[in-house]
Amino acid sequence: MVLALLWFAFLLLFNSSALVDSLNGEGFTLLSFKQSIIEDPEGALINWNYTDENPCSWNGITCREDRVVSLSIPKKRLVGLLDPVLGSLTALRHVNLRNNKLYGSLPVKIFEAQGLQSLVLYGNSLYGSIPPEIGQLRYLQTLDLSQNFLNGSIPTSLLQCKRLRTLGLSENYLTGSLPDGFGTSLIALEKLNLSFNGLNGSIPSDMGNLSSLQGTVDLSHNHFTGPIPENLGKLPEKVYIDLSHNNLSGSIPQNGALVNRGPTAFVGNTGLCGPPLKIPCSPDASSPSSFPYIPTNYLPLAPDSAAGKSGKARGLSKRAIIAIVASDMVAICLIGLLFSYCYWRVCACGKDKDADDANFMKSWKRRKECLCFRKDESETMSENVEQCDLVPLDMQVGFDLDELLKASAFVLGKSGIGIVYKVVLEDGLTLAVRRLGEGGSQRFKEFQTEVEAIGKLRHLNIVTLRAYYWSIDEKLLIYDYIPNGNLSTALHGKAGMISFTPLSWPIRLRIMKGIAKGLAYLHEFSPKKYVHGDLKPTNILLGQNMEPHISDFGLGRLANIAGGSPTLQSNRMTSEKPYQQQNASSEVASVSPTMNSASCYQAPEAPKSVKPSQKWDVYSYGVILLEMISGRPPVVQVGTTEMDLVGWIQLCIEEKKPLWDVVDPFFARESDKEEEMVGVLKIALACVQTNPEKRPSMRHVCDALYRLTSSVG
Numbered sequence: 188m189v190l191a192l193l194w195f196a197f198l199l200l201f202n203s204s205a206l207v208d209s210l211n212g213e214g215f216t217l218l219s220f221k222q223s224i225i226e227d228p229e230g231a232l233i234n235w236n237y238t239d240e241n242p243c244s245w246n247g248i249t250c251r252e253d254r255v256v257s258l259s260i261p262k263k264r265l266v267g268l269l270d271p272v273l274g275s276l277t278a279l280r281h282v283n284l285r286n287n288k289l290y291g292s293l294p295v296k297i298f299e300a301q302g303l304q305s306l307v308l309y310g311n312s313l314y315g316s317i318p319p320e321i322g323q324l325r326y327l328q329t330l331d332l333s334q335n336f337l338n339g340s341i342p343t344s345l346l347q348c349k350r351l352r353t354l355g356l357s358e359n360y361l362t363g364s365l366p367d368g369f370g371t372s373l374i375a376l377e378k379l380n381l382s383f384n385g386l387n388g389s390i391p392s393d394m395g396n397l398s399s400l401q402g403t404v405d406l407s408h409n410h411f412t413g414p415i416p417e418n419l420g421k422l423p424e425k426v427y428i429d430l431s432h433n434n435l436s437g438s439i440p441q442n443g444a445l446v447n448r449g450p451t452a453f454v455g456n457t458g459l460c461g462p463p464l465k466i467p468c469s470p471d472a473s474s475p476s477s478f479p480y481i482p483t484n485y486l487p488l489a490p491d492s493a494a495g496k497s498g499k500a501r502g503l504s505k506r507a508i509i510a511i512v513a514s515d516m517v518a519i520c521l522i523g524l525l526f527s528y529c530y531w532r533v534c535a536c537g538k539d540k541d542a543d544d545a546n547f548m549k550s551w552k553r554r555k556e557c558l559c560f561r562k563d564e565s566e567t568m569s570e571n572v573e574q575c576d577l578v579p580l581d582m583q584v585g586f587d588l589d590e591l592l593k594a595s596a597f598v599l600g601k602s603g604i605g606i607v608y609k610v611v612l613e614d615g616l617t618l619a620v621r622r623l624g625e626g627g628s629q630r631f632k633e634f635q636t637e638v639e640a641i642g643k644l645r646h647l648n649i650v651t652l653r654a655y656y657w658s659i660d661e662k663l664l665i666y667d668y669i670p671n672g673n674l675s676t677a678l679h680g681k682a683g684m685i686s687f688t689p690l691s692w693p694i695r696l697r698i699m700k701g702i703a704k705g706l707a708y709l710h711e712f713s714p715k716k717y718v719h720g721d722l723k724p725t726n727i728l729l730g731q732n733m734e735p736h737i738s739d740f741g742l743g744r745l746a747n748i749a750g751g752s753p754t755l756q757s758n759r760m761t762s763e764k765p766y767q768q769q770n771a772s773s774e775v776a777s778v779s780p781t782m783n784s785a786s787c788y789q790a791p792e793a794p795k796s797v798k799p800s801q802k803w804d805v806y807s808y809g810v811i812l813l814e815m816i817s818g819r820p821p822v823v824q825v826g827t828t829e830m831d832l833v834g835w836i837q838l839c840i841e842e843k844k845p846l847w848d849v850v851d852p853f854f855a856r857e858s859d860k861e862e863e864m865v866g867v868l869k870i871a872l873a874c875v876q877t878n879p880e881k882r883p884s885m886r887h888v889c890d891a892l893y894r895l896t897s898s899v900g
Contacts, residue, residue: 190892191823192808193259196816199732204229208236208240208316209239210238210240210241210242211240211241211242211253213241213242213255213276214237214239214241214242215234215510216272216275216276217242217245217255217258217276218235218237218246218543219270219272219277220270220272220273221235221269222270223269223270224265224266224267224514225266225267225289226264226265226266226693227263227265227286227706228263228264228479229247229263229265230892231247231260231263232245232246232247232265232818233566234246234248239385239551240632241253241521242255243255246260247259247260247306247468249281249579250360251278254277254278255276255278255279255612256278256279256280256281256283257279257280257281257283257336258276258279258281258282258283258284259274259282259283259284259285260283260284260287261283261285261286261307262285262286262287263287264286264287264288264636264732265287265288265390266289266290266693267288267289267290268287268289268290268291269284269289269291269293269294269297269308269311269313270294270838271294271295271296271297272296274294274296274297274298274299274302275295275296275299275300276613276716278302279300279302279303280302280304280305280307280308281288281303281304281305282303282307282308282619282623283305283307284307284521285307285308285309285331286309286310286311287309287310287311288311288312288697289311289313289315290311290312290313290314290893291314291315291893291898292313292316292335293308293313293315293316293317293318293332295318295320295495297656298318298320298321298323299467301323301324301325301326302326302407303324303327304326304327304328304329304386305323305327305328305329306327306329306330306331306332307329307331307333308331308332308810309331309332309333309334309355309727310333310334310335310647311334311335311427312335312487312700312893313332313335313336313337314335314336314338314889314890314893314894315336315337315338315339315719316337316339316340316342317332317337317339317341317342317344317345317733318336318342319342320812321342321344321345321348321680321717322345322346322347322348322464322541323347324348325347325348325349326350326756327348327350327351328350328351328352328353329351329352329353329728330345330348330351330353330354330355330356331353331355332352332356332359333355333356333357333359333380333871334356334357334358334359334360335358335359335360336360336385336624336646336889336890336893337356337360337361338359338360338362338689339361339366340362340363341356341361341363341365341366341368341386342366343366344774344831345539346366346368346369346372346373347368347372348373348893349372349373349374349375350375351373351375351376351451352375352376352377352378352399353374353376353377353378354376354379354380354381355378355380356380356381356384357380357381357382357383357384357405357458358382358383358384358646358647359383359384359748360384360385360711360712360886361383361384361385361386362385362386362558363386363387363388364386364387364388364389365381365390365448366387366811367389367391368390368391368393369393369394370391370395370396370397371393371396373397374396374397374398374399375399376397376399376638376717377399377400377401377489378401378402379397379400379405380403380404381405381409381529382405382406382407382408382409382429383407383408383409383645383646383708383712384408384409384712385409385711385712386409386410386411387409387410387411387412387434388404388411388412388440388567389411389412389415389416390406390411390414390415390419390430390435391416392415392418392764394417394418394419394422394705395418395419395420395422396418396421396507397420397422398421398422398423400422400423401423401425402427403426403428403429404422404429405425405427405429405431406424406429406433407429407433407455407510407545408427408431408433408455408712408713409431409432409433409436410433410434411430411433411435411437411723412433412435412436413435413437414435414436414437414438415435415437415439415440415445416440416461417440419444420440420442420443420444420445420446421443422443422444424444425442426444427448428445428448429451429452429453429454429456430450430452430453430456431452431454431456431806432454432456432643432784433455433457434457435453435456435458435459436457437458437459437460437462437836438457438458438459438460439461439462439463440459441461441462441733442737448463449463450457450463450464450465455643457481461743469792470605471786481690489604494536499761504818507891513514517579518562535794540809547692548666551577558662558750558790563604571613572750576588576656576657577591577654577655577665578635578654578656578657579653579654580638580639580652580653580654580655581645581764583854586612586614586616588656590612590613591610591612591620591665593612593613593617594608594610594611594612594613594618595610595611596608596610596611597609597610597676598619599619602622604623604739604743604746605621605622605623605746606621606740607619607620607622608620608621608622609668610665610668612874617668617670617738618653618665618666618667619650619664619665619666619667619668619669620663620664620665620666621661621664621742622662623662623663623745623746626716628815630748631657631821633748634657634662634745634748637744637745637748638652638655638745639662640715640741641740641741641745642655644681644708644709644717644740645698646704646705646708646709647701647704647705647734648701648702648704648705648708648734648735648736648737649705649708649709649736649737649738649740650666650667650728650736650737650740650898651666651667652664652665652666653665653666653667653730654819662745664742664745664770665739667736669728669729669730669736669738670730670731671729671730671731671733672723672728672729673724673725673727673728673817674725674727674729674735674811675724675725675728676722676731677690677803678690678724678814678815678818679820679843680819688731689818689851689853689877691857692854692857692860692863692864693734695815695816696863696892697733697734698727698729698733698735698815698893699812699867700893701734701735701891702727702735702737702808702811703885703888703889704889705735705736705737705806706719706722706804706885707884707885708888709737709740709804710801710804710884710885710886711884711886712883716801717738717741718799718800718801718804719739719807720740720743720799720804721739721743721802721807721809722737722788722804722807722808722811723785723811724811724814726738726739727811753821758859769812787810787821787831787832787833788807788810788811788821789803789806789807789823790803790807790879791806791877792850792879800879800882801885802882803879803881804885805874805879805882805884805888806874806875806879807887808874808885808888809833809870809871809872809873809874809875810832810833810871812867812868812869812870812871812872812874813832813836813875814832814835816848816849816850816864816867816868817832817836817849817851817852818850818852818853818854818872819832819851820832825838833875836849836868836871836872840872843890846861846865846868849868850864857874863895866891866895867895870883870888870891872890
């Protein structure tokens with residue numbers, strides 16, 4: 188009997204070994220890639236296992252003659268390293284892992300798969316430089332590394348990829364100039380997007396040789412300098428060349444593809460002049476003027492044009508003077524009647540000024556009808572006083588003012604900077620509309636400049652401002668609606684919440700990285716290197732997949748221009764209730780009623796400073812990190828006294844308390860993440876240094892976070 192059992196066990200072991208050995212080498216290679224993935228929330232790799240003969244039936248795998256030629260797993264929220272083992276798949280032709288959460292550097296060994304024709308890693312969290320070994324991919328046709336953390340320069344070796352048709356490197360941290368010979372080497376290019384980087388130097392004159400380009404050639408939001416090369420006009424005329432927001436200078440060439448382009452292709456370059464911009468170029472003294480009437484070519488006045496035939500000036504007759512006076516009196520009376528009528532219309536609508544906030548859209552429509560003039564009613568009204576129209580800031584805005592007026596609106600929250608509404612249009616599109624104060628009618632141009640600059644910011648981790656409305660009576664800002672509330676509520680819950688599940692450590696870490704990435708963009712890669720100045724958990728909104736979106740950027744200044752609202756400095760001292768929750772009147776967390784929680788995010792030097800600094804944002808971000816690590820509100824009760832969170836953490840360190848007394852008790856079940864938590868705690872403490880000069884930049888914080896998770900993961 189014992190022998191029979193031993194024999195059965197031997198057979199079972201033998202068969203199991205046979206099953207394991209049945210998988211071919213490429214299958215084992217892919218399983219190594221699977222092991223580098225630490226999160227697979229959608230089960231994209233669930234059928235990748237050892238029991239198959241080969242991987243050709245696995246999700247995302249395509250084979251030809253039993254050899255793996257394609258790995259395509261986009262938008263599956265995979266979290267992990269990009270394993271270099273993929274380079275050993277010698278028949279591999281296509282890799283598409285876009286819109287996942289892969290981190291780490293681009294492994295050199297992946298370029299050993301020299302038959303690669305497409306490498307699409309768009310929308311991940313890869314960092315480091317692009318290895319020069321990329322030049323080994325002589326058959327590469329598509330390279331899309333957009334929306335990552337890549338830095339360094341574009342390697343010259345990329346020019347060896349002469350079959351390249353699509354090159355996407357936008358929204359990274361790339362610097363340096365374009366390699367010499369860019370336009371003569373990559374002549375097969377059809378799509379080119381280098382926007383939102385830190386590229387500098389001049390635009391290569393040979394780029395006009397890229398005759399296969401199609402659609403939009405996007406070089407915007409970089410630091411390119413010098414003149415626009417005339418050779419760029421040799422590109423196909425259907426190509427739209429976006430050169431906005433660089434440091435280009437000189438006149439805009441008027442030839443080929445550069446002719447008949449709107450000003451948006453060139454805005455943000457203070458040194459550019461000439462059409463289509465409304466900035467005239469300084470005329471060259473050595474060249475003839477292009478204007479037909481300058482002082483030197485005016486015709487002399489004819490004698491009769493200045494005097495009568497007798498050579499004496501003729502005065503006005505008494506009858507003419509009486510007629511002029513009478514007509515002036517009539518005109519004054521008409522103007523008085525017009526103003527009386529307008530005043531009556533405004534007063535008749537005054538009742539609506541105190542309309543219920545919940546009925547805002549209806550009351551706003553009535554007030555708009557009262558206060559706004561059509562052009563045929565008052566052609567002379569200055570645009571500085573009244574606009575009365577919805578101004579889109581994005582080509583994707585597909586709604587107008589009438590649709591907004593017909594929409595359903597719900598109050599989401601109130602603060603010292605106005606009321607925020609959730610607005611649902613008839614087609615189901617949901618928006619967030621912030622209603623600013625009244626007044627400021629003479630500052631429209633100033634408001635317009637500010638709001639249009641903010642509207643140009645485009646980043647995955649910053650709430651997008653889509654449109655605005657300005658009138659004497661109303662100022663509105665229309666944003667994307669972010670559905671999952673704000674970070675404060677996600678961390679602490681809110682009063683009256685029956686059940687509350689704290690955020691897991693991986694989700695918190697993802698939020699930390701996203702906030703850092705958004706701030707780094709504002710500080711270093713936005714057109715004006717902005718400062719947020721009022722960062723706190725209530726204005727970090729969470730999207731569908733809990734990705735963070737920084738909101739309320741520039742809001743203090745806009746509210747101040749709009750009239751009657753607090754300045755940015757006072758706003759920082761006012762705790763705003765979360766506006767992305769239906770019950771906007773609920774408190775965010777049980778913090779001390781005596782210590783102002785909003786002031787805890789404020790850098791120590793801020794009250795003494797006039798001009799906001801990027802180091803303010805770094806400090807605020809550090810406090811938010813501490814709040815996310817500890818799970819505690821910004822004001823901590825210690826016995827009978829109160830401390831701000833930074834002081835409490837420093838006290839815990841001085842008393843040498845164990846890590847698990849500091850971190851959120853919910854993390855007790857995630858003890859394997861201790862090394863990551865300690866690393867994040869160190870980054871947070873660096874951010875909240877009292878001396879602003881000792882705080883790191885947000886770009887360095889980003890790099891540190893990604894290095895930490897890659898080394899631990």
